[in-house]
Structures are given as structure tokens and as C-alpha cells.
Amino acid sequence: MLLLWLLLLLPLLAVLWQQKPSWLILLRHQVAWRVLAWEAACQQRKLQQSTLRAGQSQQQALLWCLKRAQSPCCLPRGITDMSTFRNQLPLTKTSQVQEEESKEQLLPPSSPQYHGEASLQATLLGLVTLNKVYPEVLSPGSSACVTPTSPWLGSVPWLRHALGRVSPLGAKDTRTLLLEALMSSGLRALEAWTAVELLDVFVGLEADGKELAEAIASGKLGTPLPSRAAELQEALEQGPRGVMALNLWPEQPQGSYLLPPGIPFIELLPFKEGTQEEATSTLLLTDVQRKEEYELVLTDHASLTRCRLGDVVQVVGAYNQCPVVRFTRRLGQTLSVRGEVTDENTFSVALAQAVGQWPGAKLLDYACVESGILDSCDGSAPHYEVFMELRGLRNLSEENRDKLDHCLQEVSPHYKSLRHRGSVGPVKIHLVGPGSFRVLREALAACPSSSFPPEMPRVLRLSHLAQLLWKRVIS
Known part of the structure; x- marks a missing residue:
């Protein structure tokens, strides 16, 4: 109950103390992290329960998609269970889905449209895991959003401020947001709406770092900061270091990812390198074998299309009844000028x-x-x-x-x-x-x-x- 009252009071405190004294910033940050840790513990228990009964959890996820389908007219009649769904709906490839949905002006299944419980769970567990491995990255004032759209859920906007984000959100271009963020000496992490946008930011930072440092030194956005520009230039000369992707085990040298039994509904298509015949029968999360490779198949409630993404993963472990995988390749990204296959x-x-x-x-x-x-x-x-x-x-x-x-x-x-x-x-x-x-x-x-x-x-x-x-x- 005390945490709930503090949660409700945080926005009010932010208004009352607009000057943002250091003690208030520290207090908000500590309270926010206590709330996050409490909610993350709840989400961890939910993840534990769902992965312990992965088969039942997948059945529930599919039923949820069927009930909330945005295009129910495309469904064959009589689909009420997992077996019927997998037998009656054919597999399609990403290119086919994009072609069809571009005509209907719908987002493809691979778009970032999964909100609610699943997104909240991924956000909270990811933040807590990152904080354990790299605590300095999420200290007050150490991170900034560099895209106009925030990766944070709309239901918890106050967290952006309570955790001490450097840049305020607004209708600004990525370059301006990045330049504002780089002016802060406490910056340790950058956030973006999508991984592709974040990659572009880092590539641009490496390519245009000298120009950005000169803009900071000359005071393009305000006060000239020559010492900060020198720090930035020195950091750029050392090259990038740190985490470029987030999972539950970021301390491991190679990225490993848990495939959860929720939404989107996940199937895995067996993949054998060098074989001409493709498998037609998919497996559920509980049926896969360690060290084997599979192509990911996703279904969501937007189109109820069993979409083959073309991403191949290898099972490297297990988390209860769910597989832990490592991405190995993308199908279709092969070179062949004389019948050879160079993936x-x-x-x-x-x-x-x-x-x-x-x-x-x-x-x-x-x-x-x-x-x-x-x-x-x-x-x-x-x-x-x-x-x-x-x-x-x-x-x-x-x-x-x-x-x-x-x-x-x-x-x-x-x-x-x-x-x-x-x-x-x-x-x-x-x-x-x-x-x-x-x-x-x-x-x-x-x-x-x-x-x-x-x-x-x-x-x-x-x-x-x-x-x-x-x-x-x-x-």
C-alpha cells in the first residue's frame, strides 16, 4: 500500500519541485526502482509459471489471438484449438504477408505491435537484468531516448522522469535528440523505439562523431562545452564497448534468448542445412531438441497468419519447458552464382x-x-x-x-x-x-x-x- 501511495505521489512531487533538486531526483529514482523491482518480481513469477506449463500457456495464447483477431473473416470455420489451427492454416513467408498486407494497409506480424502484459514483462525483466549486470548504465541521468517515439509503455510514462532520463521527449529529429543527450557528462546508455533505429544512431555516431563534438564545443544548442566535446572525442577514438542487445543473460559472450509461451504464438520449423526438401510440420516449444536448428514461425492477432520469418535459431538450452536459442542465420540471405550456397x-x-x-x-x-x-x-x-x-x-x-x-x-x-x-x-x-x-x-x-x-x-x-x-x- 505504501508503494502505491508513493507511486501516486510521484507526478505531484515532480510538479511541486520543478527546480528538480538533487535530493528529489535521487529520491524519485530510488522509489521508482523499488516499484520496478516489486513489479519485476511479480512478472518473474508469472514467467516462471508460464514456462513450467508451456504447452498450456501456448494454448491460452492461441485462444487469445483467435478471440481478438482483427481479420476473423479469413479464418476457416471450426478453429477452436491448437491442433486444428496448425492443420488448417498454411504456412506463409514474410514476403507474402507483406505483399498482402500492403494492399490492406495493415502492419506485418513482425511489427512492434505487442503491448500490454507481454511488453510490460519484457521491459521490466530486461531493465532489472541490465541493472544487475551493468548498474552504472541505469543510474540517475545516465540514459537518453534518441528517437521521437519512446520505447516505454504509454501506461507508465512517469518512469521516464523518475529514472532520470537525460532528454525530454518531443517532436524532434534523431540527430537533435542525440546531440542534446551527448552534452551530458553522465550519459551511459541510449534508448530507441526499434533496434534498427538504434543501430543507425550508433553507426551515425561513429561516422559523424567529430562533427557532433565540434557542435558541442561551439555551443550549437546553447552553452559551449569544449571539455565535454574533448571527452566525447576521446571516447569515440576508443571505439564502441558494451551491450548492443538485451536478453536475460547479457553477461554471456554470445546472445541467448528465451522463447516465451505467450503472444505472439511461436512455432518452430525444423531446418537442415543443405537439404532440398523443406519440413512442412512445425513443432511447439516443448517439442524441440537441443543443438538442433529451427526456423521461427509467428502468429499474432492482427492477421492470424502463420508467418515464416526466415530467422533460423539453434536451441542451446532450456528455461523450464521453454527453449533458449541463439540466432544463427537468415534464410534468403544467401549468395549463389554457380549453384553454390554461401549463407x-x-x-x-x-x-x-x-x-x-x-x-x-x-x-x-x-x-x-x-x-x-x-x-x-x-x-x-x-x-x-x-x-x-x-x-x-x-x-x-x-x-x-x-x-x-x-x-x-x-x-x-x-x-x-x-x-x-x-x-x-x-x-x-x-x-x-x-x-x-x-x-x-x-x-x-x-x-x-x-x-x-x-x-x-x-x-x-x-x-x-x-x-x-x-x-x-x-x-
């Missing part, structure tokens, strides 16, 4: 090895194109074209360019065989200017059938997108 994971491993041999280079982003898309064979064997945005290098010697092709041969025996026979030509590397991939994301978002946030492909299939990067080549 995203294989190529990224080779690319990381090659970049590690380029002194001073840091890879910011990249995309691949099969030479036929650019019509750039010029009588030579078909090959891969790679567009990269690097920091630390503006040019590459031919010797360094060749290292990517050698690394790719080391990780892919099939590719090596085709290269030795001359059936496939060497990889060609193109360096693009700063901000090129931000422009690419804007072009993707402008596509009528694009998801929100737009999915960033590693392999470009459309000529106009490849040409967009080609026009920004600097080396």
Missing part, C-alpha cells in the same frame, strides 16, 4: 577474418550483390560484389582486397572448388562513403511492401538498391 553466417565469418587483417580498419556495415544483378561480369566469370562502409581506411590495396576471397575459400570448400576450376571469379570489394547504408535503409523503408522497421538485407536482389550503393562508391 549469411559463412560469409560474415570470412569477412570478419579478412577485416581483421586490414590494419586500422573497422567494419561499420556491408551488403553483397551477385554480379548478374549489377551486370558487371564483362566477360569474366560470375562473382560476388561486396559494398562496405569502413572506419579507419578509405582505400584498400589489391593485396588486402584479395584476402576476403582467400578467407571465403577457407570457410567454404564448395566455393574453393568453384574458384579453383574458374567457374566463379574472385570477390570484388567496393568501399562506400559515410551514411551510405542509412540512405539504403531509407530507400527500403520507402518501399510500399516493406516491413516496419525495414529489414536490412545482406544480399541485395533489386537492381535499383544495388545501384544506390554503386553511386556512393569512393574506392
